[in-house]
Amino acid sequence: MRGxxxxxxxxxxxxxxxxxxxxxxxxKPFSAYTDDTVLTISTADAILKGKPYCDTLKEWTRAYxxxxxxxxxxxWALSNKINETYHSTGDGAARRVSPIGFAxxxxxxxxxxxxxxxxxxxxxxxxxxASQALCGAIYLAKTGHKKTQIRDFLVTKMGYQLPETLSxxxxxxxxxxxxxxxxxxxxxxxxxxxxxxRRAIWLDGPSNxxxxxxxxxxxxxxxxxxxxxxxxxxxxxSPELDNSLKTFEDKxxxxxxxxxxxxxxxFH
Numbered sequence: 507m508r509g510x511x512x513x514x515x516x517x518x519x520x521x522x523x524x525x526x527x528x529x530x531x532x533x534k535p536f537s538a539y540t541d542d543t544v545l546t547i548s549t550a551d552a553i554l555k556g557k558p559y560c561d562t563l564k565e566w567t568r569a570y571x572x573x574x575x576x577x578x579x580x581x582w583a584l585s586n587k588i589n590e591t592y593h594s595t596g597d598g599a600a601r602r603v604s605p606i607g608f609a610x611x612x613x614x615x616x617x618x619x620x621x622x623x624x625x626x627x628x629x630x631x632x633x634x635x636a637s638q639a640l641c642g643a644i645y646l647a648k649t650g651h652k653k654t655q656i657r658d659f660l661v662t663k664m665g666y667q668l669p670e671t672l673s674x675x676x677x678x679x680x681x682x683x684x685x686x687x688x689x690x691x692x693x694x695x696x697x698x699x700x701x702x703x704r705r706a707i708w709l710d711g712p713s714n715x716x717x718x719x720x721x722x723x724x725x726x727x728x729x730x731x732x733x734x735x736x737x738x739x740x741x742x743x744s745p746e747l748d749n750s751l752k753t754f755e756d757k758x759x760x761x762x763x764x765x766x767x768x769x770x771x772x773f774h
Contacts, residue, residue: 507546507550507604507605507608507722507725507751507754507755507758507759508725508731508736508740508751508755508759509604509699509721509722509723509724509725509726509731510542510543510546510601510604510718510719510721510722510725511539511543511546511547511718511721511739511740511743511751512703512721512731512735512736512739512740513703513706513714513716513717513718513719513720513721513722513724514539514540514542514543514546514601514714514715514717514718514721515533515537515538515539515543515714515739515740515742516532516533516537516703516707516714516717516721516735516739517703517706517707517713517714517715517716517717517718518537518538518539518540518713518714519533519534519536519537519713520707520713520714521712521713521714524710525707525708525710527708528701528704528705528707528708529704530704530707532700532703532704532735533735533738533739537739537742538742539573539742539743539747540573540574540714541567541570541573541574541575542601542602542714542715542718543573543718543743543747544566544567544569544570544573544747545563545566545567545601545602546601546602546603546604546605546718547566547747547750547751548562548563548565548566548567548602549562549563549602549603549604549605549606549623550605550609550750550751550754551565551566551750551754552623553605553606553609553754553758554750554753554754554757559622559623559626560626563583563602563626563627564583564584567579567580567583567584568583568584569746570744570747571584576594576596578592578594579592579594579596579627582627592626592627593627593628593629594627594628594633596628597684597685597712597715598624598628598632598633598636598637598683598684598685598686599623599624599626599627599628599633599637600624600633600636600637600639600640600684600685600686600719601685601715601718601719602623603620603623603624603637603640603641604640604641604644604718604719604722605754605758606619606620606623606641606644607620607640607641607642607643607644607645607648607722607726608644608648608722608726608754608758608759609754609757609758610641610645612645613642613645613646616638616641616642616644616645617638617641617642619641620634620637620638620640620641620642621634621637621638623637624637624638632683632684633683633684635664635666636666636683636684636686636687637686638664639660639664639666639686639687639690640686640690640719640722640723642659642660642664643656643659643660643690643693643723643726644722644723644726645726646659647693647723647726647727648726648727648729653693653694653727656690656694656727657694660690666687667681667682667687668687668690668691668694669682669687669688669691671691671695672688672691672692672695672705672709674708674709674710685711685712685715685716685719686719688706688709688711688716689706689715689716689717689719689720689723690719690720690723692705692706692709692716692720693720693723693724693727696724698724698728699721699724699725699728699730699731699732699735700732700735702720702721702723702724702728703717703720703721703724705720706719706720706721725759
């Protein structure tokens, strides 16, 4: 899961500065975590404590109200109206659900939990499917599946559209309705965690979200993040965020599985 947070922190410095190539300075003095990190931690916290996703989503947002949320989301999260619903038209919940892919004990569990966590704020079918694609990709990557197998599952079995190639022409909102397809392609066309992050940021989209999504899949697939990148990135977290991250990583990410598993899924 730390790959998602590293990606968010690195990508935060490039939100308004598209990069012409991938050989840019990875971390800058003002690189910082955003709402993507806080909401990702909220998902991890729900898993660790066995609490509803909605409860921890609001708890962590209230603890970090200045992390950069959309105004409507912040108003909903801070509201005391228990049964009030929220329907977002934003990039989607995929940016916060990656812990589900790491914690899931089966592919079905990854997909089902991704749906539960997403519909709290993004009940649209396209947003749910994006979250499921991400968590499914993470589960397959962590269990040792090849990139071709991951792509085949997403495209053939899920019917989820991915770009044929990675290019700046990827239309994140009009064609795919989510940053997920291009972020996953950044991993599938890379050779390392760092390259996946660089490719995601190069895409000229919501750089922190793209890099956060790519970072999660890249961690699961490569099972390695350079120590210097971890140290320089995660040192920017608050002690509370860092502690929650370490607790989750110790439980679910310390021994990523390397064996291949047969895909068994009844997807609707």
